Amino acid sequence: MPFIPHTDADVRDMLATIGVPNIDALFDEIPSSLRCGVLACIPEALTEMDVGRLMQERAAQDGRPLNFIGAGAYEHHIPAAVWSIVSRGEFYSAYTPYQAEASQGTLQLLYEYQTMIASLTGMQVANASLYDGASAVAEAALMAVRAHRRSTSARILMPTTLNPVYRQVTRAIAGNQSLNFEMLPYVPGSGTIDATALDKWKGQDVTALVIQQPNFFGQLEDVDALTDWAHANGALVIAVVNPTSLALLKPPGEWGQKGVDIVVGEGQPLGVPLAGGGPYIGFMTTRMEHVRQMPGRIVGRTLDLDGKPGFTLTLQAREQHIRRSKATSNICTNQGLLVTAATIYLSLVGPEGLERVAAASQARTRELVAALTKVRGVRAVFNGPRFHEAVLTLDRPVGPVLEALAVQGIVGGYSLAEHYPELGNALLVCATETRNSNDIARYAAALASLLS
Amino acid sequence: MHEKLIFEHSRTGRTATAQFPAAEAADIPAGLRRKQRPLLPEVSELQVVRHFTRLSQLNFSIDTHFYPLGSCTMKYNPRACNALAMLPEFLSRHPYAPEATGQGLLGCLYELQEMLLEVTGMQGVSLTPMAGAQGEFAGVAMMRAYHQSRGDLARVEIIVPDAAHGTNPATATMCGCKVVEIPSLPNGDIDIDALKRVVGPATAGIMLTNPSTLGVFERRIAEVAGIVHDAGGLLYYDGANLNAILGKVRPGDMGFDVIHMNLHKTFSTPHGGGGPGSGAVGVGKRLLPFMPIPVVGTQGNQYRWLTEKDLPQSIGRLSGFMGNAGVLLRAYIYMRMLGRPGMQRVSEYATLNANYLLARLKAAGFDAAYTDRRASHEFIITLKRQSRELGVSAMDFAKRLLDYGFHAPTTYFPLLVPECLLIEPTETEAKEELDGFVDAMIAILAEASSDPDKLHSAPHTLPVRRLDDVRAAKQLDLTWKPAQA
Numbered sequence: 022m023p024f025i026p027h028t029d030a031d032v033r034d035m036l037a038t039i040g041v042p043n044i045d046a047l048f049d050e051i052p053s054s055l056r057c058g059v060l061a062c063i064p065e066a067l068t069e070m071d072v073g074r075l076m077q078e079r080a081a082q083d084g085r086p087l088n089f090i091g092a093g094a095y096e097h098h099i100p101a102a103v104w105s106i107v108s109r110g111e112f113y114s115a116y117t118p119y120q121a122e123a124s125q126g127t128l129q130l131l132y133e134y135q136t137m138i139a140s141l142t143g144m145q146v147a148n149a150s151l152y153d154g155a156s157a158v159a160e161a162a163l164m165a166v167r168a169h170r171r172s173t174s175a176r177i178l179m180p181t182t183l184n185p186v187y188r189q190v191t192r193a194i195a196g197n198q199s200l201n202f203e204m205l206p207y208v209p210g211s212g213t214i215d216a217t218a219l220d221k222w223k224g225q226d227v228t229a230l231v232i233q234q235p236n237f238f239g240q241l242e243d244v245d246a247l248t249d250w251a252h253a254n255g256a257l258v259i260a261v262v263n264p265t266s267l268a269l270l271k272p273p274g275e276w277g278q279k280g281v282d283i284v285v286g287e288g289q290p291l292g293v294p295l296a297g298g299g300p301y302i303g304f305m306t307t308r309m310e311h312v313r314q315m316p317g318r319i320v321g322r323t324l325d326l327d328g329k330p331g332f333t334l335t336l337q338a339r340e341q342h343i344r345r346s347k348a349t350s351n352i353c354t355n356q357g358l359l360v361t362a363a364t365i366y367l368s369l370v371g372p373e374g375l376e377r378v379a380a381a382s383q384a385r386t387r388e389l390v391a392a393l394t395k396v397r398g399v400r401a402v403f404n405g406p407r408f409h410e411a412v413l414t415l416d417r418p419v420g421p422v423l424e425a426l427a428v429q430g431i432v433g434g435y436s437l438a439e440h441y442p443e444l445g446n447a448l449l450v451c452a453t454e455t456r457n458s459n460d461i462a463r464y465a466a467a468l469a470s471l472l473s
Numbered sequence: 474m475h476e477k478l479i480f481e482h483s484r485t486g487r488t489a490t491a492q493f494p495a496a497e498a499a500d501i502p503a504g505l506r507r508k509q510r511p512l513l514p515e516v517s518e519l520q521v522v523r524h525f526t527r528l529s530q531l532n533f534s535i536d537t538h539f540y541p542l543g544s545c546t547m548k549y550n551p552r553a554c555n556a557l558a559m560l561p562e563f564l565s566r567h568p569y570a571p572e573a574t575g576q577g578l579l580g581c582l583y584e585l586q587e588m589l590l591e592v593t594g595m596q597g598v599s600l601t602p603m604a605g606a607q608g609e610f611a612g613v614a615m616m617r618a619y620h621q622s623r624g625d626l627a628r629v630e631i632i633v634p635d636a637a638h639g640t641n642p643a644t645a646t647m648c649g650c651k652v653v654e655i656p657s658l659p660n661g662d663i664d665i666d667a668l669k670r671v672v673g674p675a676t677a678g679i680m681l682t683n684p685s686t687l688g689v690f691e692r693r694i695a696e697v698a699g700i701v702h703d704a705g706g707l708l709y710y711d712g713a714n715l716n717a718i719l720g721k722v723r724p725g726d727m728g729f730d731v732i733h734m735n736l737h738k739t740f741s742t743p744h745g746g747g748g749p750g751s752g753a754v755g756v757g758k759r760l761l762p763f764m765p766i767p768v769v770g771t772q773g774n775q776y777r778w779l780t781e782k783d784l785p786q787s788i789g790r791l792s793g794f795m796g797n798a799g800v801l802l803r804a805y806i807y808m809r810m811l812g813r814p815g816m817q818r819v820s821e822y823a824t825l826n827a828n829y830l831l832a833r834l835k836a837a838g839f840d841a842a843y844t845d846r847r848a849s850h851e852f853i854i855t856l857k858r859q860s861r862e863l864g865v866s867a868m869d870f871a872k873r874l875l876d877y878g879f880h881a882p883t884t885y886f887p888l889l890v891p892e893c894l895l896i897e898p899t900e901t902e903a904k905e906e907l908d909g910f911v912d913a914m915i916a917i918l919a920e921a922s923s924d925p926d927k928l929h930s931a932p933h934t935l936p937v938r939r940l941d942d943v944r945a946a947k948q949l950d951l952t953w954k955p956a957q958a
Contacts, residue, residue: 023810024549024741025822026903035829035904038836047824048721050690050847055722059813062591066812069553076806079577080562086574090567093793100492102522104559110536111529114550116744119542119883122935123875126531127746133479136952140512146951149747152603155793163647186793193765193789197614197649241505269499271507287793297578298568298794299603300749312949318747322953323945326930329475331937335945341606341643342886346652351643354604354737358745361525368479368521372510374493381494383501406502427571435569454494 023066086427087460089389091410091451092237092435093154093184094298095290097265097378098455103292103365112361117318117354121333122325127357128332131320134364141267141367142260142284143274144306148317150355151303154261154287155187158231159194160316160350161259161285161305165229166200167349168282168314169257174226180205180214182236183261185440212240212403212412219250227256229282234262234270238449239386239410240403241270248277257282264304265290265382266408268375283307292366293359302359313339316350381454382409385461389452392465398472402447409453412437415446415472422471423448429467474936476527480953483514491518512955531936532746533880539906541830543851543883543895544638544686546716546738548823551807554741558802568794572777578798579776583769585805592816593715593732594725595755599764601796605713608733608752609644609680614788615731615756615763616678616707617648622763622786628705632671632679634663636687636887638713641680650677657889661689661843663697672704682711683727684718684849686887687842688827688895698728707731707759715739716899717824717850720817730757739819740804751800762786767795822900823850826907830898833911838918842890851897853890854882860892865921867892869928872939873920876932877913 027035032044041047048056067075088096107113111126118124118131135147151157166175179188179202192202203222208215213236230251234242244260251258258281260273273281288302289295307315313336321335341348370378386409393399398416415422419436426433437447452461516524533540540547566575586598602608613631620628631645632653642652655667668679679701683691691697701708710724710732716739724732736742736751744750756764766787767778778795781787811819827848834854835841842853856867871881871894883895898907920927932938 022818022822023815024551024901025818026901027822027825031904032825035825039825039828039832041828044821044825047821047828047847050692051718051722052692052695055695055726057594057721057723057726060591060720060816063588063813063816064809066815067809069551069810072553072806072809073557075809076557076560076581079581080560082577082580083562083566083575085562085565086570088565088567088570090569092569094568096565096567098492098494100489100518102518106522106525106529108555109526109529111532111534112746113555113743114535114547115532115746116540116542116545116547117747120533120871120875120881121940122872122932122937123533123538123880124531124746125936126528129476129478129531130525130528130746132951132953136480137511137513139952146949152607152749153793156603156607156791184793186790189790190792193614193791194610194647197617197647199649241502245504267507267511269501269507271505272511275508294564294799295567296564297566297575297798298796299792300797300799301793309949312951319951321945322950323941323948325940326938329937331940333940333942333945335942335949335951338946341639343639344643345639346642346646348639348643348646351606351610351640351647352604353606353638353640354744354748354750356745356749357747358743358749361746364479365521365525368514368516368524369489369492369518370513371488371515372513373488373515374490375511375513376499377493377496380497380499383499384497387500406500406505424571424573427574432567432570432574 086430086432088432089450089452089464090432090435092449093287094295095453096295096455097290097453099292099294100369102369103362106365107358107362112358118334125332128320130361130364132322132332134360135320137367138304139306141264142306143272143280144284145309146312147306148315148319150360151305151317151352152356153299153301153303155190156194157285157303157305158187158261159191161283162191162195162200163198164283164314164316165257165259168311169228172226172228174228175199176201176203176227178203178205178222178227178230182207182214182238183231183233184237211405212238213242214247223254227254229257229259231259231261234260235266235408238403238412239407241406244276248281252277252279260284262286263290264288265379268379288363291363293362300356300359302356302363314349317352317355378454385452385454385456386411389450389461392461393468396465396469396472402444410449410451413448413450415448417446419446419448425471426467431464431467433464474531476524478953479514479524482516482520482524485515487515487517489518538878538880539902539910540880541882541896541898542880543897544713546897546899548741548899549901550741550743554803554806557806558799563802576776579769581805582801583776585801586769588808589734589753589755592719593755594723595732596758597756597761597764598753599768600753600801601765601767601791602733602752602754603792603797604748604750605733605735605752606640606644607791608754609640610647611754611765611788611791612709612731612733613644613648613650615760618763618788619760620677627675628677630675631677635889636685637680638686638711641711657687661685661687661846662691662693665693665696668697668700672700672706676704676706678707678709680709680711682714684714688849688852689843689846690849694727713738717820719820721820725757731760736800736804741807742800742803749797749800751797763788765789765791819900826898826900826902827852830896830907834914837911837915842893851895854894854896855890856892859921863921863925865925865928867894869931870917873917873928873931874913876934879910879913
């Protein structure tokens with residue numbers, strides 16, 4: 022029997038100890054009228070060899086196309102050591118460190134992670150993770166409403182330069198608690214938040230302003246001015262950031278005069294594979310004054326009976342298993358194993374490595390934009406500084422072009438037709454340090470022949 | 474055993490340069506540029522490998538220890554599920570790559586949906602929730618959307634038994650609902666009279682786990698379903714304990730309208746030191762239009778994602794892409810290896826192990842919380858008597874078990890049973906492992922009489938002694954700070 026160790030003799034002994042004639046007797050409290058029959062739609066069991074062959078076939082069917090999409094998930098080099106350690110059973114098959122003394126490895130790692138991500142974002146404290154970047158924005162909006170005691174409007178200003186799926190997820194998760202989301206348009210030339218649109222909210226009760234940097238288009242926002250505007254108007258600031266970019270970009274803790282109040286983002290670029298969309302990591306950091314409003318697990322360093330340092334889950338009075346209906350969030354299981362990957366990744370690349378990854382990604386995107394905009398019918402849409410993504414337009418609908426590129430093994434970008442129809446035949450492209458000049462030339466040549 | 478912080482291994486200028494791309498000039502305006510480097514360690518690759526390997530060795534895990542944590546289903550995570558989910562084609566797939574280049578992955582996910590439909594008896598499945606609590610959120614949000622779609626706006630109350638997981642009431646709050654708690658009877662069943670008193674025109678639904686968190690099957694579930702449905706409410710099934718009934722009874726047949734499954738419990742995807750999980754949801758006919766998106770559908774002989782265009786009444790998206798795809802793949806591989814008879818064996822042997830362990834512990838002088846009931850896949854021991862007579866607590870027992878090489882059961886949950894241990898052995902443990910656990914419990918009980926201080930001050934053999942939680946919460950130390958130069 023796969024994964025069940027019992028011999029016939031074991032079963033006989035155990036049934037005798039319990040005092041029942043057979044295993045089925047153990048289910049005698051389930052009303053017989055409810056018992057189900059054979060699960061006809063479940064296929065017969067496969068051996069490891071056979072399921073291995075099946076999965077190899079499925080994988081081969083998908084292949085490994087050359088990828089030029091970012092849009093919230095980025096293909097970076099992952100050092101071999103990362104997943105070789107993450108896959109160790111002591112990390113892989115442990116659970117939430119409720120028994121601190123038997124979980125010091127996980128707990129110390131989480132403390133190291135909290136230190137790294139807090140420093141990277143320029144904030145004082147971090148939690149041990151949320152599900153992903155999108156749901157982290159929803160949690161940040163809810164947290165801002167709790168933290169901002171003087172604001173009663175529960176009004177969150179969300180720019181259209183924030184990842185459109187993050188906006189959808191935030192509405193789906195936080196919308197049930199009567200938050201009001203107001204949209205801020207972008208300037209057509211720069212692809213950044215239209216600061217004049219903020220005038221409408223001057224003197225009004227605004228709970229928080231969300232700023233994504235770099236924004237969904239890859240463009241860099243004027244974060245200092247936006248942060249100062251929000252604080253001057255009594256609003257908190259929620260920053261949504263790409264962790265790789267923070268090796269080069271000013272951390273949210275230093276935006277404007279005072280720095281932002283809550284930082285969230287998608288931690289996937291830090292050692293987590295694209296993997297078809299997950300599992301990823303939502304990260305969250307904040308100021309110490311808001312720590313009790315933060316959702317999720319938090320690890321603290323303390324002392325044991327002998328006065329020796331050790332680590333434990335702390336501030337649990339915020340959480341669902343203690344506070345129940347008054348908890349800061351219902352989150353319980355989060356993304357521990359991915360945090361393990363991110364912590365090992367950040368340790369391997371260090372401050373200089375992360376800077377080089379960020380700079381190389383920016384350089385490859387520059388090279389990609391230069392190569393693609395040489396193709397007739399392709400042009401860049403926005404001016405101004407950007408990080409490692411860019412919006413291009415084509416002289417024809419994007420969908421069929423992407424499908425034709427896919428046939429040639431090239432994943433050419435993310436169509437903006439659904440979320441930004443006003444941009445016409447627009448495409449969001451990305452190149453990280455994992456793309457080289459040959460890859461870029463191959464894409465440019467394929468596109469040129471398709472558009473000719 | 475003690476391992477320094479990774480920051481304490483750091484030396485300025487030390488690098489792991491094999492992991493670096495070449496240096497290049499960045500093009501960032503001065504005003505937007507970072508001025509001071511972040512506090513990341515500067516260490517060699519060997520130092521990283523050694524540090525995190527040593528940290529791993531400070532953990533208990535399924536792979537190293539019996540881990541009978543009640544309500545968590547800490548069963549063996551087959552290695553093949555990890556190895557095959559990490560084939561390079563799956564790992565390198567961008568979630569927005571065209572569907573035509575993802576038919577292999579989508580096919581696996583579609584078949585997973587179909588298998589989950591079969592084992593739950595529901596009508597539709599969405600795989601997108603990223604953990605049990607998000608599955609709960611999806612479920613309650615769907616119930617709310619259903620009532621609202623009918624103009625039944627007054628239905629904002631969610632009924633929750635007092636034994637429920639904390640996530641249940643927390644979820645109800647997140648969905649903008651009000652929580653109404655009902656008590657359990659001394660035999661562990663729901664108090665039906667109390668239920669009848671609280672249902673009414675404000676009832677949105679009830680959230681139940683069956684078997685309940687008390688480790689017993691709710692025998693009058695059909696009656697409960699009738700009462701809630703007659704009052705116009707819906708039934709939510711918390712799938713935390715699905716391992717107990719897999720292939721024996723299906724939530725859909727019990728009358729539930731919506732369920733979430735913890736794939737990291739029942740379908741053996743790794744717990745990962747606190748995730749990732751997966752909280753796939755299943756729905757009955759009435760909630761089909763409200764499922765969270767995306768869902769895998771078919772068009773001709775191709776698989777594709779169903780989105781808001783296909784499900785305009787959906788409660789929406791809960792994740793940036795499509796949920797924890799890699800976790801879903803592991804669950805799919807596990808289910809294919811179990812196959813039809815294997816699926817039923819899970820609940821049979823999980824229940825056999827729990828009842829055997831309960832019988833042996835009772836014989837050894839421990840008190841079951843529900844003496845006359847059959848254990849499901851887990852059961853509760855109460856140490857109330859030992860606490861009164863010997864002055865040792867459930868926590869003392871739990872900590873001392875660590876010294877004997879066993880991860881502690883869940884302690885002090887459910888909250889209504891005093892000094893309790895919630896014990897879930899799972900089907901993948903051998904009889905001799907269970908016997909070893911009983912031997913340890915007997916030895917600890919003897920120590921509780923002869924040398925109770927040994928329990929109060931446990932653990933004695935772990936990397937740290939008992940930790941000061943009060944200090945941790947009062948003198949917050951949440952990040953490391955370098956010593957002032």
